[in-house]
Amino acid sequence: MTPTPGTATARAYPNIALVKYWGKRDEELILPVAGSLSLTLDALPTTTTVRLAPDAEADAFALNDAPQTGEAAARVSRFLDRVRGLAGSGARAVVDSRNEAPTGAGLASSASGFAALATAAARAYGLELAPRELSRLARRGSGSAARSIVPGVAVWHAGDDDAGSFAEPVPAPELRMVIATVDTAQKAVSSRAAMRRTALTSPFFPAWITSTEESLAAMLEACAAGDFTRIGRITEAHAMRMHAVIQSCDPPIRYLAPASVALFDRIAALRGEGLEAYGTADAGPNVCAIVRPEQAEELADELRGLGGRLGLGAEAVRVVGPGPGAET
Numbered sequence: 014m015t016p017t018p019g020t021a022t023a024r025a026y027p028n029i030a031l032v033k034y035w036g037k038r039d040e041e042l043i044l045p046v047a048g049s050l051s052l053t054l055d056a057l058p059t060t061t062t063v064r065l066a067p068d069a070e071a072d073a074f075a076l077n078d079a080p081q082t083g084e085a086a087a088r089v090s091r092f093l094d095r096v097r098g099l100a101g102s103g104a105r106a107v108v109d110s111r112n113e114a115p116t117g118a119g120l121a122s123s124a125s126g127f128a129a130l131a132t133a134a135a136r137a138y139g140l141e142l143a144p145r146e147l148s149r150l151a152r153r154g155s156g157s158a159a160r161s162i163v164p165g166v167a168v169w170h171a172g173d174d175d176a177g178s179f180a181e182p183v184p185a186p187e188l189r190m191v192i193a194t195v196d197t198a199q200k201a202v203s204s205r206a207a208m209r210r211t212a213l214t215s216p217f218f219p220a221w222i223t224s225t226e227e228s229l230a231a232m233l234e235a236c237a238a239g240d241f242t243r244i245g246r247i248t249e250a251h252a253m254r255m256h257a258v259i260q261s262c263d264p265p266i267r268y269l270a271p272a273s274v275a276l277f278d279r280i281a282a283l284r285g286e287g288l289e290a291y292g293t294a295d296a297g298p299n300v301c302a303i304v305r306p307e308q309a310e311e312l313a314d315e316l317r318g319l320g321g322r323l324g325l326g327a328e329a330v331r332v333v334g335p336g337p338g339a340e341t
């Protein structure tokens with residue numbers, strides 16, 4: 014199908030970090046305090062259409078068919094201003110976005126959302142951006158979106174400036190991830206606000222920065238070596254460190270729920286029984302475990318059993334794999 018000039022549709026998938034991004038060195042440019050590494054998933058995408066509306070006075074943004082106002086709409090408009098600046102255009106746009114993941118539930122909907130928006134808007138406004146430039150653009154919407162431009166395992170280089178802070182693919186062994194959804198409610202404190210509070214109030218924040226740099230260097234080595242055990246150990250330790258530094262804020266923030274802790278305990282116990290999996294969790298209560306492909310279904314069955322006892326629904330546990338980068 015020939016694309017209509019001024020209209021573009023893009024799809025992007027969420028990513029789950031194995032080495033987390035937590036904290037900004039530059040709030041305006043969204044430069045992180047350290048690099049990070051993630052797996053872009055093959056499920057729960059965001060699909061976004063951007064249609065230029067040269068006669069309109071304002072941008073319009075709908076999410077899952079619901080017209081958005083306030084900060085959600087303003088954030089999309091500010092992002093479009095950046096695209097308009099690059100394209101030398103003043104045209105407003107109509108943005109229609111559909112999320113298959115629950116929004117704001119710690120399942121990286123802002124990553125897939127801004128990666129899809131960056132890709133669709135760049136095309137609709139006639140920009141020809143290479144993946145690195147698209148990644149930099151997506152970063153300005155939401156830091157983790159820089160990684161959802163990239164298929165599979167992606168490293169986001171912290172960079173010294175705007176030009177150096179982008180994500181790119183890294184070779185890694187085949188992984189699967191089992192997602193256990195504990196709660197789909199919008200989180201109480203946004204990751205943006207919580208990152209700021211962590212940087213301003215946690216006495217552990219400087220150690221978090223240096224240890225993240227070390228974890229990323231070790232993770233890149235483990236990926237290159239195809240060493241699943243090392244990848245897993247770094248993943249789980251680093252997730253626990255992120256939640257520890259978040260909990261050490263004043264006032265404290267706790268994203269993990271009792272069910273999340275029970276899942277982490279079960280994953281550790283399963284390791285003792287020969288099912289080698291490692292857990293992680295973003296800024297929310299949902300737990301994701303990495304596992305070798307051949308053990309993914311067994312792990313999912315185990316976590317479904319526990320999920321049932323914890324009162325989680327039958328749909329709460331699913332197996333996902335490495336997914337594609339953002340595409341129009």
Ligand code: PMV
Binds near residue numbers: 030124156296
């Ligand atoms: O991109 P943001 O501002 O939604 O931050 C996401 C931060 C975490 O998901 C908690 C960690 C990460 O690296 O994705």
